Amino acid sequence: MAAQPETVEQVRAVTEQKYKYGFTTDIEADVAPKGLNEDIVRFISAKKEEPEWLLEWRLKAFRVWQTMEEPEWAAVSFPPIDYQDAHYYAAPKKKAGPKSLDEVDPELLKTYEKLGIPLREQEILAGVEGSEGKSPAIAVDAVFDSVSVATTFKAKLEEMGIIFCAISEAVQKHPDLVKKYLGSVVPYTDNYYATLNCAVFTDGSFVYIPKGVRCPMELSTYFRINQANTGQFERTLIIADEGAYVSYLEGCTAPKRDENQLHAAVVELVAMDDATIKYSTVQNWYPGNEEGVGGIYNFVTKRGACRGRNSKISWTQVETGSAITWKYPSCILQGDNSVGEFYSVAITNNFQQADTGTKMIHIGKNTRSTIVSKGISAGKAQQTYRGLVKILPKAEGARNHTQCDSLLIGDRCGAHTVPYIESRNRSARIEHEATTAKISEDQLFYCRQRGISEEDAVSLIVNGFCKEVLKELPMEFAVEAQKLVGISLEGSVG
Amino acid sequence: MIEIKNLHATVDGKEILKGVDLTIRPGEVHAIMGPNGAGKSTLSYVLAGRDGYEVTDGSVTYYGKDLLAMEPEERAAEGVFLAFQYPVEIPGVGNTTFLKTAINAIRKYRGEKELDAMQFLKLIREKTKALGMSDEMLKRAVNVGFSGGEKKRNETLQMAVLEPKFAILDETDSGLDIDALKIVAEGVNALRSPERSMLVITHYQRLLDYIVPDHVHVLAAGRIVKSGDKELALELEKNGYRDFGVSEAA
Numbered sequence: 001m002a003a004q005p006e007t008v009e010q011v012r013a014v015t016e017q018k019y020k021y022g023f024t025t026d027i028e029a030d031v032a033p034k035g036l037n038e039d040i041v042r043f044i045s046a047k048k049e050e051p052e053w054l055l056e057w058r059l060k061a062f063r064v065w066q067t068m069e070e071p072e073w074a075a076v077s078f079p080p081i082d083y084q085d086a087h088y089y090a091a092p093k094k095k096a097g098p099k100s101l102d103e104v105d106p107e108l109l110k111t112y113e114k115l116g117i118p119l120r121e122q123e124i125l126a127g128v129e130g131s132e133g134k135s136p137a138i139a140v141d142a143v144f145d146s147v148s149v150a151t152t153f154k155a156k157l158e159e160m161g162i163i164f165c166a167i168s169e170a171v172q173k174h175p176d177l178v179k180k181y182l183g184s185v186v187p188y189t190d191n192y193y194a195t196l197n198c199a200v201f202t203d204g205s206f207v208y209i210p211k212g213v214r215c216p217m218e219l220s221t222y223f224r225i226n227q228a229n230t231g232q233f234e235r236t237l238i239i240a241d242e243g244a245y246v247s248y249l250e251g252c253t254a255p256k257r258d259e260n261q262l263h264a265a266v267v268e269l270v271a272m273d274d275a276t277i278k279y280s281t282v283q284n285w286y287p288g289n290e291e292g293v294g295g296i297y298n299f300v301t302k303r304g305a306c307r308g309r310n311s312k313i314s315w316t317q318v319e320t321g322s323a324i325t326w327k328y329p330s331c332i333l334q335g336d337n338s339v340g341e342f343y344s345v346a347i348t349n350n351f352q353q354a355d356t357g358t359k360m361i362h363i364g365k366n367t368r369s370t371i372v373s374k375g376i377s378a379g380k381a382q383q384t385y386r387g388l389v390k391i392l393p394k395a396e397g398a399r400n401h402t403q404c405d406s407l408l409i410g411d412r413c414g415a416h417t418v419p420y421i422e423s424r425n426r427s428a429r430i431e432h433e434a435t436t437a438k439i440s441e442d443q444l445f446y447c448r449q450r451g452i453s454e455e456d457a458v459s460l461i462v463n464g465f466c467k468e469v470l471k472e473l474p475m476e477f478a479v480e481a482q483k484l485v486g487i488s489l490e491g492s493v494g
Numbered sequence: 495m496i497e498i499k500n501l502h503a504t505v506d507g508k509e510i511l512k513g514v515d516l517t518i519r520p521g522e523v524h525a526i527m528g529p530n531g532a533g534k535s536t537l538s539y540v541l542a543g544r545d546g547y548e549v550t551d552g553s554v555t556y557y558g559k560d561l562l563a564m565e566p567e568e569r570a571a572e573g574v575f576l577a578f579q580y581p582v583e584i585p586g587v588g589n590t591t592f593l594k595t596a597i598n599a600i601r602k603y604r605g606e607k608e609l610d611a612m613q614f615l616k617l618i619r620e621k622t623k624a625l626g627m628s629d630e631m632l633k634r635a636v637n638v639g640f641s642g643g644e645k646k647r648n649e650t651l652q653m654a655v656l657e658p659k660f661a662i663l664d665e666t667d668s669g670l671d672i673d674a675l676k677i678v679a680e681g682v683n684a685l686r687s688p689e690r691s692m693l694v695i696t697h698y699q700r701l702l703d704y705i706v707p708d709h710v711h712v713l714a715a716g717r718i719v720k721s722g723d724k725e726l727a728l729e730l731e732k733n734g735y736r737d738f739g740v741s742e743a744a
């Protein structure tokens with residue numbers, strides 16, 4: 001069904017106002033000079049007061065990066081990035097790192113309040129008591145530009161032996177753990193953006209769940225880019241030891257700016273025997289305006305290793321933001337009977353581009369993976385699902401099921417599905433299903449005839465389309481995600 | 495009261511309705527019969543406000559308001575309900591969610607308080623019980639995997655929940671066997687009331703054995719060419735539409 005001229009107009013009208021996180025915070029920042037060289041790498045390492053081994057690791061990565069080429073295989077296009085024309089470190093100015101929330105700049109706290117992120121434990125606790133335990137507490141680590149500004153509930157988690165802190169803090173306090181696992185899933189030679197991250201990563205979250213411990217609350221990190229001309233290179237490392245369980249959620253926002261800003265993060269997950277890690281992302285970086293100006297380049301490497309027997313890693317992502325998304329959360333299914341899952345909703349509108357999917361590498365026996373990808377494209381957006389299912393010779397009895405559904409809104413957007421399947425074990429079972437559909441005019445009229453406005457109808461239909469994925473999100477965020485799905489597509493009816 | 499005057503409408507530039515006149519008073523049930531291609535479904539879509547059905551002349555006054563100036567959702571909120579000939583499937587959207595969204599959108603339009611989950615559940619239980627329907631249908635996605643009969647019953651349920659002032663039943667009998675037809679007709683009859691008027695559009699007389707109309711009109715080539723009482727329907731059954739210069743083979 002062709003897009004009506006008036007709906008095209010509506011898209012234009014609505015999308016401009018929809019990104020409500022586009023404000024900037026006026027805060028004095030400690031910024032590294034522009035450019036990228038070994039001195040900058042040393043500067044960052046020195047700022048973080050890092051041990052020698054970490055600086056060496058960064059420098060090794062930087063040297064490798066200089067020999068690498070930017071990948072060009074993804075179905076996205078953008079002008080060349082000038083890596084020398086950006087700041088690689090920006091921190092809100094402080095005499096020393098904040099020791100408690102009271103030391104944190106009130107401007108910063110206000111910013112997080114605007115974003116709806118509860119930083120003050122007292123408030124959260126009060127809220128929990130008030131709601132009779134209906135919404136479980138959420139521990140939050142907040143990363144503002146290059147530094148982590150506050151981690152809540154730390155003390156309570158420490159009682160159980162759970163470590164949840166900024167990765168820079170973990171480097172100081174738990175160097176053995178960091179040294180053991182950092183780069184063990186995504187090596188410093190992995191790919192262009194990940195290698196860059198290794199050299200210049202600034203902050204991020206660190207989680208360690210000890211043997212047999214079930215983390216009693218959702219752990220959450222909020223990333224925010226504030227400073228102009230900065231890249232954000234955060235690094236997240238999550239380890240679930242034998243029999244441990246953790247559910248982790250990440251959210252992100254950035255101010256509206258006309259320039260494109262680079263976000264090249266690395267997330268590494270490690271699950272030992274019988275451990276489960278559930279990693280959920282609600283990605284709402286600034287997508288650029290309706291003309292395609294500005295927005296975040298989200299070039300992210302996320303990978304989980306199911307090292308132990310019966311371990312499980314589950315990725316759930318709701319991707320609505322960023323000008324360009326390049327992201328393939330993956331699972332290395334090493335332990336026998338380990339399970340990898342990837343549930344994804346990706347929405348692209350206007351000029352957004354997304355090339356996203358997953359990799360499931362089956363190494364151990366009876367490893368299982370499930371991929372459910374729901375892509376929604378509107379406006380002039382282009383979206384590609386790219387996924388690899390690889391069964392290695394020893395992965396006796398491995399199974400994969402992949403389902404890729406695309407929904408198109410209007411007639412100027414595109415959806416592409418690129419599945420790669422490599423099987424080297426004859427007992428493996430691999431299934432792939434793919435569908436492409438449009439929101440039909442019949443469906444819209446049916447809803448409207450029942451009194452539901454066109455916008456609400458689109459939101460309803462798209463939420464129905466994404467239901468299988470949204471139900472995988474932690475309860476507290478599912479409602480938020482549903483709203484986000486509606487907002488991202490407001491007026492985009494075709 | 496609904497007054498349709500000299501209604502002309504085109505679809506893809508082709509004139510389908512060529513001057514329809516019809517007045518429907520509260521509580522009345524009117525049947526529109528006619529051969530294929532007479533414009534029956536076009537009339538129902540024009541009244542409901544579907545895109546692509548362009549009114550070129552005439553007017554529709556709905557309880558004093560200009561119906562044609564309203565958006566489809568506004569018409570729905572004002573009490574116009576169209577039971578679809580082919581109810582649409584909406585995968586992943588639960589029947590209950592759909593109904594709740596619809597009723598609350600309409601309540602909001604009317605300045606009434608939206609129903610919370612408990613109030614809605616109570617209402618929907620009452621309605622399904624009155625229609626002799628199972629709760630199971632509510633849990634499924636809107637019309638997905640429904641049989642022809644289930645789809646039409648679902649339309650009836652929506653009508654019961656949304657309580658329209660003016661219900662248009664477009665070929666409700668199509669795709670139904672006689673048992674399913676009886677069940678749906680019973681549901682519709684239960685919704686007849688002095689405040690609610692209905693326009694029953696059908697090709698065959700048999701539906702009118704179960705939903706007995708007050709008035710019957712013959713629509714042929716875009717105009718109402720004959721009006722009468724329910725006897726007219728029987729006459730048509732016997733003689734077909736030939737008397738109106740239309741061949742059944744159309």
